Amino acid sequence: MLFRGWGETVDDAWPDVATLPDPAGVPQLVVTRHALVRRVLADPVTFRPDNALDAVTPMPVAALRVLAGHRFRLPPTLANNSGASHPEIRGIVAEALHPQRVAAQRPWLTDLVRRRVTRLAAALAAGDPVDLYADLAADLPLLVLARLVELPDAPVGAVKDFARAALELFWAPLHAERQVALAGEVGRFHTVLRDFAATGGGLAARLRSAGHSPDVVVGALFFLLVAGQETTSQFLTLLLHRLTGEPAVRAGLRDGSVDVADVVEEGLRLEPPIVTWRRVAAVDTELAGVSVPAGRSLVLWLARAGRDATVVEAPADFRPGQRGSRRHLAFGAGAHRCVGDQLARLEAAVVVTEAAPLLDDVTVLRAPWCPDNLTFRMPDAFVVRRTGAVPPADTGVGSEQVGAAAT
Numbered sequence: 173m174l175f176r177g178w179g180e181t182v183d184d185a186w187p188d189v190a191t192l193p194d195p196a197g198v199p200q201l202v203v204t205r206h207a208l209v210r211r212v213l214a215d216p217v218t219f220r221p222d223n224a225l226d227a228v229t230p231m232p233v234a235a236l237r238v239l240a241g242h243r244f245r246l247p248p249t250l251a252n253n254s255g256a257s258h259p260e261i262r263g264i265v266a267e268a269l270h271p272q273r274v275a276a277q278r279p280w281l282t283d284l285v286r287r288r289v290t291r292l293a294a295a296l297a298a299g300d301p302v303d304l305y306a307d308l309a310a311d312l313p314l315l316v317l318a319r320l321v322e323l324p325d326a327p328v329g330a331v332k333d334f335a336r337a338a339l340e341l342f343w344a345p346l347h348a349e350r351q352v353a354l355a356g357e358v359g360r361f362h363t364v365l366r367d368f369a370a371t372g373g374g375l376a377a378r379l380r381s382a383g384h385s386p387d388v389v390v391g392a393l394f395f396l397l398v399a400g401q402e403t404t405s406q407f408l409t410l411l412l413h414r415l416t417g418e419p420a421v422r423a424g425l426r427d428g429s430v431d432v433a434d435v436v437e438e439g440l441r442l443e444p445p446i447v448t449w450r451r452v453a454a455v456d457t458e459l460a461g462v463s464v465p466a467g468r469s470l471v472l473w474l475a476r477a478g479r480d481a482t483v484v485e486a487p488a489d490f491r492p493g494q495r496g497s498r499r500h501l502a503f504g505a506g507a508h509r510c511v512g513d514q515l516a517r518l519e520a521a522v523v524v525t526e527a528a529p530l531l532d533d534v535t536v537l538r539a540p541w542c543p544d545n546l547t548f549r550m551p552d553a554f555v556v557r558r559t560g561a562v563p564p565a566d567t568g569v570g571s572e573q574v575g576a577a578a579t
Contacts, residue, residue: 186476188460200469201462206480206501208459209472212451214506216254219451221508223469224252226450228546229346235355242359243366249391251399251508257388258507264382265392266511268321268375274515277316278522285312285526292530299561301537305409305554308527313404313519317396320515322374324364334361335402336550338394343547365390365397396512399446402548404516406445408523409551411436413540414443415524416531416556418490425528434492436520441478441500442490448473448547449504471546474501535559 188205203209212219225246231239248255250262285308292302302308311328323331334357340346341354369376369389375396379389415422415435424430451470458464477500479487484496491497503510510516535558540551 189462191462200471201459201464202471202473203459204473204476205460206477206483206499209474209477209501210505212459212470212472213449213501213504213508216507218454218457219470220254220454221252221451222248222254223450223452225342226469227342228344229351231351231355232348234348235351238352238355239359239362242356242362244355244359244362245387246391246394247385247387249388250395250511257384260382261379261384261388261392262507262511264378265321265375265396268378269512269515271514273320274518277319277515278518280319281312281316281519281522282526284315285522289526289530292527296530296534296556296558296561299558301555301557301561302530303538303553303555304412304527304530305405305540305551309405309408309412309523309554311405312408312523313401313516314397316515316519317401321396322372322376323393323397324368324372326361326364330361331397332402334358335398338398339402339545339548339550340543344543344545362390362394365393369393400512403445404512404519406549406551407439407443407516408520409540409554410443410445410549411439411520411524412527412531413536413551413554414439414490415528416534416536421490421492422528422531424492425524430492432521432525433517434497435524436517437498437500438490438492438494439520439524440502441484441497444475444478444500444502445549446502446547447475447545447549450547472501474504477501531556533559535561 186202186204188203188208190202190204191199192202203212246252248257250258250265253261288308292304292307295302310332314323314328314331317323337354337357341351341358346354366386369380369386376389376393379392380386421430421435425432425435449472451472453464453466453468453470455466456464459470464470478484481487483499485491485494503513503516534556536554536556538553538555540549540554542549542551
């Protein structure tokens with residue numbers, strides 16, 4: 173069951189727990205209600221995270237051989253770790269992303285975003301189209317993350333290509349030829365991560381000094397690059413697009429009657445980059461009267477939980493500060509709640525504050541398009557121009573270096 177059109181279903185037509193086949197034909201349970209999704213996330217004993225990296229489309233032998241050729245291994249580290257090592261690994265990563273360290277990035281990030289917005293505003297004023305994904309949001313989270321945890325010195329484009337390839341390889345419906353190609357791309361960058369894990373500083377060094385193997389270090393970096401920075405750039409793009417259709421919210425931001433923090437939370441509720449997440453039942457149990465046998469996969473529909481009418485006053489409306497707005501599950505819940513939530517919130521608040529004026533009097537030439545994917549929305553572009561200006565030309569991501577940008 174794939175969720176490209178999740179936003180079209182906001183009424184009560186879905187049961188609390190639905191039994192559906194996944195793309196491989198294996199029955200799974202889709203959990204839709206906020207209370208039940210939160211219950212599953214908060215109970216890592218009954219519902220384990222072991223299937224977080226199970227490929228939605230089972231990988232053919234040819235793809236597995238490609239990964240093996242690159243010595244690709246991802247032992248339990250963060251999102252897929254139900255073992256005793258999880259608290260310590262998470263604690264080390266959380267220290268690197270401590271709220272005080274995150275807050276210290278605000279001046280640098282604000283300056284960077286302002287400079288980009290100034291260039292984009294000039295382009296719009298000249299009648300040129302701008303891509304708010306490629307030219308503003310795509311690499312911001314990666315550059316901030318590089319300053320906080322230290323990352324391999326690699327071109328931004330290469331890191332972004334790797335992250336998107338991994339999201340597609342593990343969570344999208346694919347044919348065998350595409351899986352082999354993606355396995356090669358993911359495997360090649362995994363080699364870069366493995367080399368960095370053995371010698372790199374920052375977070376890698378702290379994990380090594382705690383006695384963790386290079387494979388564990390690679391696993392932590394993998395999750396930060398794939399499910400960390402990539403999802404934030406997706407969210408920034410989706411939120412800016414949503415705000416083009418919310419003139420009253422933009423007006424409130426201008427006159428101070430709307431709090432930017434409330435805008436971010438409402439955006440996370442209505443435009444989460446992670447639509448679903450998975451768990452597997454460790455024992456025979458039940459949910460809402462539905463029998464859940466041990467080993468059954470559960471798909472937790474995080475996005476629909478954010479539109480649960482029992483939690484939110486106006487589920488389909490973008491109303492910053494409304495009752496229930498902050499009870500979304502965009503960052504998950506429980507022991508595996510997103511460790512970078514404060515970083516994502518900071519980045520979104522800065523981008524909305526600085527870039528919202530760009531959205532006044534623009535025409536959307538290309539709305540974000542999201543490919544079919546079980547979990548991640550992965551918008552590829554968001555092109556606008558000043559209303560009445562000439563048609564667009566293609567734009568692309570720049571070639572800054574991660575290591576250089578992190579200094």
